[in-house]
Amino acid sequence: MILVEFIYVISAALFALSLRWMGEVKASRRGNLAGALGMLLAVIATIISVGIHRYDLVAVAVVLGGVLGLIMALKMPMTAVPQRTAISHAFGSLAAALVGTAEYFQNVPVIDKFTMGVLSAEVILGYLTFTGSLIAFAKLQELIPGRPLIYPGRRFLSLIVLAISAICGLYLVFDPSNTYVFLIMAILSLIFGFLMVIAIGSADMPTVIAILNSFAGLSAVGLGFVLNNKLLIVAGSLDGSSGFILALLMCKAMNRSFTNILFGGFGQQQTSGEKSSYKNIRECSVEEAALILENSNSVVFIPGYGMAVSQAQYMVSELAELLEKRSVKVSYAIHPVAGRMPGHMNVLLAEANVPYEKLVEMDQINSEFKNTDVAIVIGANDVVNPAALNNKNSPIYGMPILKAYEAKTVFVIKRSMNPGFAGIDNELFEYPNVNMLFGDAKKVIQDIIQEIEE
Ligand code: NAP
Numbered sequence: 001m002i003l004v005e006f007i008y009v010i011s012a013a014l015f016a017l018s019l020r021w022m023g024e025v026k027a028s029r030r031g032n033l034a035g036a037l038g039m040l041l042a043v044i045a046t047i048i049s050v051g052i053h054r055y056d057l058v059a060v061a062v063v064l065g066g067v068l069g070l071i072m073a074l075k076m077p078m079t080a081v082p083q084r085t086a087i088s089h090a091f092g093s094l095a096a097a098l099v100g101t102a103e104y105f106q107n108v109p110v111i112d113k114f115t116m117g118v119l120s121a122e123v124i125l126g127y128l129t130f131t132g133s134l135i136a137f138a139k140l141q142e143l144i145p146g147r148p149l150i151y152p153g154r155r156f157l158s159l160i161v162l163a164i165s166a167i168c169g170l171y172l173v174f175d176p177s178n179t180y181v182f183l184i185m186a187i188l189s190l191i192f193g194f195l196m197v198i199a200i201g202s203a204d205m206p207t208v209i210a211i212l213n214s215f216a217g218l219s220a221v222g223l224g225f226v227l228n229n230k231l232l233i234v235a236g237s238l239d240g241s242s243g244f245i246l247a248l249l250m251c252k253a254m255n256r257s258f259t260n261i262l263f264g265g266f267g268q269q270q271t272s273g274e275k276s277s278y279k280n281i282r283e284c285s286v287e288e289a290a291l292i293l294e295n296s297n298s299v300v301f302i303p304g305y306g307m308a309v310s311q312a313q314y315m316v317s318e319l320a321e322l323l324e325k326r327s328v329k330v331s332y333a334i335h336p337v338a339g340r341m342p343g344h345m346n347v348l349l350a351e352a353n354v355p356y357e358k359l360v361e362m363d364q365i366n367s368e369f370k371n372t373d374v375a376i377v378i379g380a381n382d383v384v385n386p387a388a389l390n391n392k393n394s395p396i397y398g399m400p401i402l403k404a405y406e407a408k409t410v411f412v413i414k415r416s417m418n419p420g421f422a423g424i425d426n427e428l429f430e431y432p433n434v435n436m437l438f439g440d441a442k443k444v445i446q447d448i449i450q451e452i453e454e
Contacts, residue, residue, distance in 0.1 A: 003048070004048055008230060011235075012231055013038075021034060080140075082209055083137045090129070105179070109177035124189040125189075127193065129215045129219060131197075132212050139205055146203075213243030214244040217242075218236065220235060253335075278417055288435070290448050293328070298371065299320075299323055300333050300368070300369065300407065301330070301332045303339075303349065303378050304377065304379045305340060306379015306380065309441075315442050316352065317349070317354050319445050320332075330358065331360050333360055333402045362402055374411065375407035377413065381414070381426055385420075387425075396422050408433065413444045
C-alpha cells in the first residue's frame with residue numbers, strides 16, 4: 001500500500017533525526033519527541049498494513065504497554081535509568097523473539113533456507129538478550145548480588161551453550177521441520193544470556209546494557225527480513241549500531257575492551273562494606289572549606305554519581321553563582337563515565353541551568369588542574385582515583401581519570417569511606433592536599449553556601 005510505504009519513510013526519517021537531535025543537549029527533547037512520533041506512526045501504518053481483525057486485543061496491548069511505560073517513566077528516578085533501559089530491552093527483545101517463534105511455528109516446514117537462517121539468528125539474539133537484560137536489571141536494582149559469579153570453566157560452559165544453540169540454528173536451515181531442535185535452540189539461547197551476564201559484575205552493567213542494546217537491534221533487523229518489513233530493518237539497524245557505538249565509547253572511556261567486559265569478571269574486588277585500609281585521612285569542617293573557597297581564584301567542580309543520588313546539582317549551581325559574584329573562576333570537569341550512564345552529569349547540570357560552556361571535557365580540563373586553586377569532588381570516586389594511573393594491579397588501571405589531585409586544594413564530599421562503583425579504595429583520599437567533607441552532598445554544599453553568605 002502506497003500510504004503505508006509513505007508513512008514508513010516518514011517514520012524512518014524521524015528515527016534518524018531523533019538520534020541526530022538526541023546527540024545535542026539543546027535539541028534532545030525534540031529528538032525524544034521525534035522518536036516517539038516516529039514510533040506512533042510506525043505502529044499505525046503497521047496496523048493498517050496487516051489488516052487486523054481483533055482491534056480490541058491491540059487496544060488492550062497498547063493501553064497496558066502505555067500504562068506500564070508511563071509508570072516506569074514517572075516512578076523510576078534518574079539514577080535508575082540504566083536498569084530502566086535494561087528492562088525495556090528485556091521486553092523489546094522478548095517481543096522480537098516471540099514474534100520470530102510464532103512465525104516459525106506458523107510456517108513450518110515451508111520455510112526457505114534464507115528465512116530460516118535469519119530466523120534462527122534473530123531468535124537466538126532475542127532470547128539471549130531477554131535473559132541477559134533481566135539479569136542486568138536485577139543486578140543494578142540490587143535484587144541479586146552485583147558480584148560476578150565466577151566458577152572454573154565458566155567461559156567454556158557459556159561458549160559450549162552458545163555453540164550448540166548456533167549448531168541447532170544451522171541444522172534448521174537444512175531441515176526446518178524439526179521443531180524440537182528449534183525449542184532446544186531457544187532454550188539454550190535463554191541459558192546463554194543468563195550465564196553471560198551473571199558472570200559480569202554490576203560495575204560493568206551499563207556497558208553490558210549498551211552491548212545488549214545492539215543485540216536487540218540486530219534481532220529486530222533479522223525480524224524485519226523475516227516479516228519483510230523495511231521499517232523494522234531500518235529501526236533495528238539504527239538501534240543496533242547506536243548501541244554498539246555507545247558501548248565502544250564507554251569501553252574507550254574506561255580503557256577496557258569488549259572481551260574484558262564480557263569475560264573479565266570485573267568487580268570481584270573489595271565491595272562496599274568490606275574493610276578498607278585508609279590510614280591518613282584529613283577531615284575538614286564546612287567553615288574551613290568556605291573560607292578557602294572564598295579566597296580562591298579558580299574552582300573546579302567534579303560531579304559524580306553521588307551528586308545524582310543527592311540531587312545536589314541545584315545547590316552546586318547556586319554555590320558556583322555565589323563564587324562567581326566574588327570573581328572566582330568556576331568550571332565543571334566532566335568525566336565521560338561519571339555517574340551511571342553516558343552524559344549523566346551533563347543532563348543533571350543542564351537541569352540546574354548551568355551554562356553549557358562551563359562544562360569542560362576531561363582531556364581539556366586535565367591540563368588546567370595544575371593552575372586550579374580548589375577542586376571540589378562532589379560524590380565522585382572512581383573517576384578521580386589515581387590508582388588508575390599508578391597501580392598496575394588495580395581493576396581500573398588504564399582508565400583515564402580527572403587529575404583532581406593536581407589542584408592546590410581538593411575537597412571530597414561523600415558520606416563515608418565507602419568505595420564507588422568499582423568497589424575499591426581511592427588513593428586520592430590520602431593525598432596531603434585532600435580534605436574530606438563528610439555528609440550528603442546537597443546538605444554539605446548548602447552549609448557551605450550558608451557559611452559564605454554569613
Ligand atoms: P562512583 O565511583 O560510583 O562513586 C560515587 C560516590 O558517591 C561513592 O563513593 C559514594 O560514597 C558517593 N555518594 C553516594 N551518595 C552520595 C550522597 N548522597 N552524597 C554524597 N556522596 C554520595 O562514581 P563516579 O566517580 O561518578 O564513577 C562512576 C563509576 O561508574 C565508574 O566506575 C564508571 O566506570 C562506572 N560506570 C559508569 C558508566 C557511565 O556511563 N557513566 C557506565 C559504566 C560504568 P559514599 O557512599 O561514602 O557517600
